[in-house]
Amino acid sequence: MGEATIIVLLHYATFFSDCIQPTMPMKRFCLTLILILGFQTAATLNAQQVPQLGKASIEELVSAMTLHEKATLLVGGYDLGKNPDGTTRKKFAAGVSMAIPRLGIPFANYPDGPQGVNIVTTRKGIDKKLYCTAFPIATMMAGTWNLDLVSEVGAAMGNEALEYGNDILLAPAINIHRNPLCGRNFEYYSEDPFVTGKTAAAAIRGVQSQGVGTSLKHFAVNSQETFRRENDARVSNRALREIYLKGFEIAVKEGKPWTLMSAYNAINGTTASENRVLLTDVLRNEWGFEGFVMTDWTTTSYFPRNIVAQIKAGNEQMMPGRQYQVDDIEAAVAKGTLSMADIDLAVTRILRVLVKSPSYKGYKYSNNPDLAAHAALARKAADEGVVLLKNDRNTLPLKDPHKKIALFGFGSYNIYQGGTGSGEVNTTGIVNIDTALEEAGFELQKDLAATYDGVRIDFKIGEKLAKLRASDCDLAIFTIRRNAGELVDRREIKGDFYLTNNEMASLTNVSEAFHAAGKKVIVLLNTGGVIETASWKGLADAIVLPWQPGVEAGHAVVDILTGRVNPSGKLTMTWPVAYMDVPSSKNFPSNFEGNSWFKGPVRDSFDPNKRNEGYTEYEEGIWVGYRYFTTYGVPVSFPFGFGLSYTTFDYSKPVVKAGKKGSYTASVTVTNTGSVPGKEVVQLYIAAPKSKLEKPARELKGYAKTKELAPGESQTINITFDAYGIASFDEAQNAWVTDAGEYTANFASSVEDIRQSASFKVKKPAVLKLKATLR
Numbered sequence: 001m002g003e004a005t006i007i008v009l010l011h012y013a014t015f016f017s018d019c020i021q022p023t024m025p026m027k028r029f030c031l032t033l034i035l036i037l038g039f040q041t042a043a044t045l046n047a048q049q050v051p052q053l054g055k056a057s058i059e060e061l062v063s064a065m066t067l068h069e070k071a072t073l074l075v076g077g078y079d080l081g082k083n084p085d086g087t088t089r090k091k092f093a094a095g096v097s098m099a100i101p102r103l104g105i106p107f108a109n110y111p112d113g114p115q116g117v118n119i120v121t122t123r124k125g126i127d128k129k130l131y132c133t134a135f136p137i138a139t140m141m142a143g144t145w146n147l148d149l150v151s152e153v154g155a156a157m158g159n160e161a162l163e164y165g166n167d168i169l170l171a172p173a174i175n176i177h178r179n180p181l182c183g184r185n186f187e188y189y190s191e192d193p194f195v196t197g198k199t200a201a202a203a204i205r206g207v208q209s210q211g212v213g214t215s216l217k218h219f220a221v222n223s224q225e226t227f228r229r230e231n232d233a234r235v236s237n238r239a240l241r242e243i244y245l246k247g248f249e250i251a252v253k254e255g256k257p258w259t260l261m262s263a264y265n266a267i268n269g270t271t272a273s274e275n276r277v278l279l280t281d282v283l284r285n286e287w288g289f290e291g292f293v294m295t296d297w298t299t300t301s302y303f304p305r306n307i308v309a310q311i312k313a314g315n316e317q318m319m320p321g322r323q324y325q326v327d328d329i330e331a332a333v334a335k336g337t338l339s340m341a342d343i344d345l346a347v348t349r350i351l352r353v354l355v356k357s358p359s360y361k362g363y364k365y366s367n368n369p370d371l372a373a374h375a376a377l378a379r380k381a382a383d384e385g386v387v388l389l390k391n392d393r394n395t396l397p398l399k400d401p402h403k404k405i406a407l408f409g410f411g412s413y414n415i416y417q418g419g420t421g422s423g424e425v426n427t428t429g430i431v432n433i434d435t436a437l438e439e440a441g442f443e444l445q446k447d448l449a450a451t452y453d454g455v456r457i458d459f460k461i462g463e464k465l466a467k468l469r470a471s472d473c474d475l476a477i478f479t480i481r482r483n484a485g486e487l488v489d490r491r492e493i494k495g496d497f498y499l500t501n502n503e504m505a506s507l508t509n510v511s512e513a514f515h516a517a518g519k520k521v522i523v524l525l526n527t528g529g530v531i532e533t534a535s536w537k538g539l540a541d542a543i544v545l546p547w548q549p550g551v552e553a554g555h556a557v558v559d560i561l562t563g564r565v566n567p568s569g570k571l572t573m574t575w576p577v578a579y580m581d582v583p584s585s586k587n588f589p590s591n592f593e594g595n596s597w598f599k600g601p602v603r604d605s606f607d608p609n610k611r612n613e614g615y616t617e618y619e620e621g622i623w624v625g626y627r628y629f630t631t632y633g634v635p636v637s638f639p640f641g642f643g644l645s646y647t648t649f650d651y652s653k654p655v656v657k658a659g660k661k662g663s664y665t666a667s668v669t670v671t672n673t674g675s676v677p678g679k680e681v682v683q684l685y686i687a688a689p690k691s692k693l694e695k696p697a698r699e700l701k702g703y704a705k706t707k708e709l710a711p712g713e714s715q716t717i718n719i720t721f722d723a724y725g726i727a728s729f730d731e732a733q734n735a736w737v738t739d740a741g742e743y744t745a746n747f748a749s750s751v752e753d754i755r756q757s758a759s760f761k762v763k764k765p766a767v768l769k770l771k772a773t774l775r
């Protein structure tokens with residue numbers, strides 16, 4: 001009982017003895033009254049005196065907090081989940097920030113993830129299931145190259161997060177597609193940091209427009225799942241700056257995420273969450289980040305982390321959080337290894353974010369977002385993300401009313417709408433390809449449907465069956481389906497990167513039989529990541545890549561097949577001829593049999609000295625993706641930026657003009673020269689003059705998607721960039737350097753398909769020296 005309460009009780013007691021000579025029952029009544037009134041008044045006085053979040057300044061709040069309260073805020077609520085009334089709190093999201101009701105600090109809920117909001121579907125007191133919308137996977141969203149659309153989808157995700165009572169969405173995830181076999185590539189955007197950063201900034205702006213926050217993750221260099229919690233990524237300063245940090249830099253500066261999530265892995269020997277250079281010198285001092293950093297979901301008993309080092313590094317919140325971490329903080333202060341100033345800074349940064357949260361604002365969420373409208377948006381997004389990889393002899397669109405389709409492959413009947421792991425979404429009403437084809441009026445060969453429904457394991461379509469179907473159907477559609485996700489990297493084996501023997505034999509037989517009958521074969525790739533295509537692509541007349549397109553999957557596929565929508569998606573990564581053509585393949589845990597999760601506690605199986613498990617050498621440096629293939633002239637199956645359309649586009653002669661403060665504007669006019677409306681992704685690749693640094697032949701420094709251009713219609717695209725945007729990182733000077741000299745601005749339809757070029761001069765070199773270095 002506080003001092004104020006005692007004063008109040010004394011006051012009532014005096015009043016009582018002065019005024020009344022009570023009987024016993026009366027006495028009891030009066031005493032009860034005294035206590036009730038006393039407590040109520042005390043509570044009121046307490047609330048008036050104790051600073052409240054949002055009303056008092058954060059400084060006042062921090063000085064009113066006990067050490068225990070501060071420590072509680074710095075540690076997530078994994079095993080501390082109590083409601084303010086003392087009942088156990090049922091978590092409905094991956095993470096919880098603890099409430100301190102005395103100070104008006106709310107619980108805050110943090111759900112995953114990049115493809116949509118991931119919450120549990122059941123909640124006490126609510127009799128309906130709480131479903132969320134699965135939008136197209138992140139890779140596919142980036143592949144729309146349409147930043148407004150990315151923001152629109154972000155806003156819809158933010159709205160669902162809000163309407164289901166959440167505060168910070170654990171997305172977007174922006175690690176670089178260093179290698180095609182990273183299990184989580186589907187959650188990430190691209191092999192290119194510019195596309196990555198721009199897409200992330202657009203997604204962040206969208207989500208945050210709804211008043212909920214984002215957590216940009218996993219900062220940084222989390223490029224493999226194998227031993228992801230312990231792996232030490234050994235990367236040069238240049239590759240860090242140009243490839244692995246650049247996307248984060250753009251997203252932080254342009255998107256202003258409320259929070260970041262530090263990665264599990266170490267970078268050059270220091271765990272990301274304990275890395276002060278990364279979290280303070282680079283993130284805050286160089287890039288101006290103003291939010292707070294949370295750890296990735298570290299099970300600290302298996303993977304020891306130094307909480308003092310984490311807080312000192314600038315990692316404010318430890319997730320998912322365990323009681324003993326609170327104790328550790330208190331003990332560290334008692335021992336003098338952690339200062340109150342460090343704690344106060346971390347608390348201040350968290351409170352500055354929480355005061356913006358819906359939970360703080362007491363937002364009355366409905367548990368009823370407009371899922372129908374969001375499904376329509378998911379379809380629109382998927383329509384723009386599908387990539388047309390091949391279309392010989394105008395196989396597509398399917399203009400003629402085909403009587404009958406022979407629909408092969410499990411994915412045709414049961415599509416993978418998204419990847420696996422924390423980024424999964426409990427979605428409902430997934431539209432399959434067979435359903436959507438029938439809805440659109442196509443007739444499907446019935447026995448095939450029954451076979452794929454009945455047989456559960458991979459099987460071969462023999463020559464006989466292929467011929468039979470070629471005789472009674474007009475067209476073959478063959479879906480190849482792959483899935484991957486968190487915890488496990490993919491493998492360079494048949495059934496994953498390669499087709500299985502049965503898939504290859506089936507596709508060969510179908511292709512031969514249908515072609516012999518003068519009929520065509522379309523292959524659909526229902527995958528979250530890159531697979532080998534060079535050896536079999538000749539068997540198909542058309543290849544369509546719908547990725548993992550979210551809840552409206554089948555509709556999006558049929559929109560493209562029928563030409564209701566003209567494809568305008570483009571690849572945000574290179575599809576190599578062979579896996580070993582990818583430079584990082586020599587230093588990636590290919591065909592690794594296990595991982596830290598499935599093998600149990602890491603100490604049993606983790607060997608810090610084992611290549612690609614304990615540590616990974618990023619020996620390829622900056623030569624990631626097209627930067628390598630284009631510069632070294634290595635043939636690819638499908639290049640970065642590639643994607644066909646049902647129409648054709650002409651690019652005018654471009655102009656590059658120097659503007660103020662070292663900026664440039666590159667302009668080109670694009671005209672639809674075909675016969676159907678369509679959108680074009682205009683890509684600007686800059687080639688730098690020769691200098692002492694070896695540089696990629698060209699690098700993406702800008703892009704824009706046209707509006708839908710009617711046949712004959714034109715649009716002028718203006719892309720602005722500046723000297724900093726075209727700089728390279730010189731390790732010798734620890735500086736971003738823009739050389740003087742003649743540069744070329746290439747306007748292109750893919751990195752290998754330059755349509756027009758113009759040169760421009762940088763008159764004076766620019767050097768931006770940095771203090772921080774991570775190696």
Ligand code: BGC
Nearest residue numbers: 094112113170217296297422
């Ligand atoms: C993943 C994060 C995710 C978190 C919470 C971690 O294992 O790496 O991406 O946000 O779990 O589910």
